Amino acid sequence: xxxxxxxxxxxxxxxxxxxxxxxxxxxxxxxxxxxxxxxxxxxxxxxxxxxxxxxxxxxxxxxxxxxxxxxxxxxxxxxxxxxxxxxxxxxxxxxxxxxxxxxxxxxxxxxxxxxxxxxxxxxxxxxxxxxxxxxxxxxxxxxxxxxxxxxxxxxxxxxxxxxxxxxxxxxxxxxxxxxxxxxxxxxxxxxxxxxxxxxxxxxxxxxxxxxxxxxxxxxxxxxxxxxxxxxxxxxxxxxxxxxxxxxxxxxxxxxxxxxxxxxxxxxxxxxxxxxxxxxxxxxxxxxxxxxxxxxxxxxxxxxxxxxxxxxxxxxxxxxxxxxxxx
Amino acid sequence: xxxxxxxxxxxxxxxxxxxxxxxxxxxxxxxxxxxxxxxxxxxxxxxxxxxxxxxxxxxxxxxxxxxxxxxxxxxxxxxxxxxxxxxxxxxxxxxxxxxxxxxxxxxxxxxxxxxxxxxxxxxxxxxxxxxxxxxxxxxxxxxxxxxxxxxxxxxxxxxxxxxxxxxxxxxxxxxxxxxxxxxxxxxxxxxxxxxxxxxxxxxxxxxxxxxxxxxxxxxxxxxxxxxxxxxxxxxxxxxxxxxxxxxxxxxxxxxxxxxxxxxxxxxxxxxxxxxxxxxxxxxxxxxxxxxxxxxxxxxxxxxxxxxxxxxxxxxxxxxxxxxxxx
Numbered sequence: 001x002x003x004x005x006x007x008x009x010x011x012x013x014x015x016x017x018x019x020x021x022x023x024x025x026x027x028x029x030x031x032x033x034x035x036x037x038x039x040x041x042x043x044x045x046x047x048x049x050x051x052x053x054x055x056x057x058x059x060x061x062x063x064x065x066x067x068x069x070x071x072x073x074x075x076x077x078x079x080x081x082x083x084x085x086x087x088x089x090x091x092x093x094x095x096x097x098x099x100x101x102x103x104x105x106x107x108x109x110x111x112x113x114x115x116x117x118x119x120x121x122x123x124x125x126x127x128x129x130x131x132x133x134x135x136x137x138x139x140x141x142x143x144x145x146x147x148x149x150x151x152x153x154x155x156x157x158x159x160x161x162x163x164x165x166x167x168x169x170x171x172x173x174x175x176x177x178x179x180x181x182x183x184x185x186x187x188x189x190x191x192x193x194x195x196x197x198x199x200x201x202x203x204x205x206x207x208x209x210x211x212x213x214x215x216x217x218x219x220x221x222x223x224x225x226x227x228x229x230x231x232x233x234x235x236x237x238x239x240x241x242x243x244x245x246x247x248x249x250x251x252x253x254x255x256x257x258x259x260x261x262x263x264x265x266x267x268x269x270x271x272x273x274x275x276x277x278x279x280x281x282x283x284x285x286x287x288x289x290x291x292x293x294x295x296x297x298x299x300x301x302x303x304x305x306x307x308x309x310x311x312x313x314x315x316x317x318x319x320x321x322x323x324x325x326x
Numbered sequence: 327x328x329x330x331x332x333x334x335x336x337x338x339x340x341x342x343x344x345x346x347x348x349x350x351x352x353x354x355x356x357x358x359x360x361x362x363x364x365x366x367x368x369x370x371x372x373x374x375x376x377x378x379x380x381x382x383x384x385x386x387x388x389x390x391x392x393x394x395x396x397x398x399x400x401x402x403x404x405x406x407x408x409x410x411x412x413x414x415x416x417x418x419x420x421x422x423x424x425x426x427x428x429x430x431x432x433x434x435x436x437x438x439x440x441x442x443x444x445x446x447x448x449x450x451x452x453x454x455x456x457x458x459x460x461x462x463x464x465x466x467x468x469x470x471x472x473x474x475x476x477x478x479x480x481x482x483x484x485x486x487x488x489x490x491x492x493x494x495x496x497x498x499x500x501x502x503x504x505x506x507x508x509x510x511x512x513x514x515x516x517x518x519x520x521x522x523x524x525x526x527x528x529x530x531x532x533x534x535x536x537x538x539x540x541x542x543x544x545x546x547x548x549x550x551x552x553x554x555x556x557x558x559x560x561x562x563x564x565x566x567x568x569x570x571x572x573x574x575x576x577x578x579x580x581x582x583x584x585x586x587x588x589x590x591x592x593x594x595x596x597x598x599x600x601x602x603x604x605x606x607x608x609x610x611x612x613x614x615x616x617x618x619x620x621x622x623x624x625x626x627x628x629x630x631x632x633x634x635x636x637x638x639x640x641x642x643x644x645x646x647x648x649x650x651x652x
Contacts, residue, residue: 071397072601077397078398081396081397081424082398095420096406098411219604244605278575279606
């Protein structure tokens with residue numbers, strides 16, 4: 001069975017196609033009788049009004065694109081859920097892309113989303129060097145990523161998060177603290193966590209050692225890097241990891257190196273998603289306010305779409321979830 | 327600055343709008359000179375070809391809609407990621423909706439996605455009673471949900487999963503085994519897990535006790551139900567939970583009732599996502615083959631879009647992750 005077309009509705013209603021279009025788009029003068037005829041014909045034919053046709057009149061597509069490294073990661077999964085729910089309530093649908101921090105893939109998404117005429121973008125992915133972001137002529141909001149000077153950045157207070165993690169570890173007597181973070185060339189406010197770590201170590205004349213792992217490494221590749229923490233730092237007594245996935249991998253690995261957590265090794269993670277707090281409540285972690293970040297990102301994007309002035313930076317407070325690992 | 331329009335490209339290239347359209351859609355005879363002129367003008371203006379205009383010619387939108395209860399849940403998050411990655415490689419973009427098993431919201435999504443002219447749908451949400459699925463005139467594939475008799479269902483072998491969970495618990499000597507699942511009126515193949523549980527209990531003259539919790543209950547509401555497991559079944563020595571989130575909540579609660587896991591209470595979960603196996607490797611769980619399910623769902627949908635015959639049912643094998651909780 002073929003889908004019914006505008007033509008079929010027009011024929012059944014005994015009205016011109018142009019008039020049916022005007023009814024669908026609520027344009028111009030329309031008698032109640034005409035409107036009723038069109039809706040009766042649509043109902044009889046199970047006709048679904050076509051947004052594509054509508055868009056040609058309205059310009060708005062009511063589509064928002066989201067680009068994240070991967071929604072399989074609980075932080076981005078929870079964030080994408082929170083964003084989508086809020087955008088749905090404002091009448092928007094959401095197109096989603098998992099860029100895996102691959103600049104090529106991110107560029108392709110960006111081109112496709114622009115081609116698809118989204119009304120705006122929320123980007124939690126990687127690469128400041130993608131030229132399209134500058135030429136997009138599109139309302140864009142970034143989450144925890146610095147894109148270019150005109151794109152507002154919503155993030156939590158990453159310096160304070162790093163400071164809170166370090167205060168916990170130092171108070172428990174840790175001195176040989178190792179840090180794990182993403183590559184420092186990534187234009188991410190999360191590098192502020194590293195800055196807090198390094199400043200607090202230096203202030204105490206302690207050596208700062210940071211291991212970097214890229215987000216899109218496989219578990220096996222990450223473990224290869226993390227082995228070096230134990231092999232090259234025999235005295236390591238604490239790890240401050242910049243996300244809970246890495247913290248969990250390090251806890252897994254500690255067993256192999258005969259380090260008991262927390263007796264021999266303290267571990268603090270970062271993000272504190274609902275899922276990690278359910279599955280691993282024993283992990284001490286810095287909790288990002290995901291709902292508030294999502295709320296601020298959507299509000300800022302709506303303001304940009306409406307042509308209003310917006311702040312270039314929104315920084316939200318973090319909290320601590322105290323478990324047993326530190 | 328206003329976005330450049332097809333008009334602007336046509337003017338700059340000194341060519342009619344129709345011809346520019348034909349170049350964008352690769353239709354009819356076009357000289358190399360014309361093509362080059364159009365692309366040069368597009369580049370100079372940073373013009374992004376508009377899919378909306380294209381769709382009117384091509385009919386295909388290269389959009390696929392996904393409807394899941396919530397991608398904040400690690401099973402659906404990992405599934406949505408696997409689906410999106412595969413669809414991206416086939417040239418599709420993905421529209422996503424979190425229905426929270428709310429039939430009203432699901433219906434709204436469905437109408438919006440149809441209106442947006444998606445080329446197909448993959449649905450892991452709830453409700454067989456939504457009339458639109460029958461009138462959609464659209465290629466649809468369901469994951470672990472029975473929609474109507476014409477919609478192919480991709481799932482893992484839920485009966486075998488239930489059987490495997492029960493075999494583990496019975497072999498460890500458990501006799502007072504309680505089951506947790508979704509409401510039985512849900513048209514879900516996951517009810518096969520319950521059937522395996524009940525049949526294996528009955529075959530041993532053991533009483534079958536199933537507690538049901540709806541997917542969209544809050545953590546607090548679920549815990550209220552799970553308390554009854556401990557309050558009304560003093561002798562309970564094992565729980566077979568139909569997902570890992572519920573299994574984790576029950577393990578959390580067991581402490582309160584002075585039940586040590588696994589000494590006093592064995593627990594088997596279900597799903598075995600990457601995330602639960604990383605965060606909670608000690609949980610014994612039945613592992614669904616998420617990548618294979620995603621692969622089969624995408625292949626089946628592609629076949630439906632191409633007008634090919636497809637199987638009405640694809641059932642994939644489960645495996646066991648042996649942790650310490652059972």
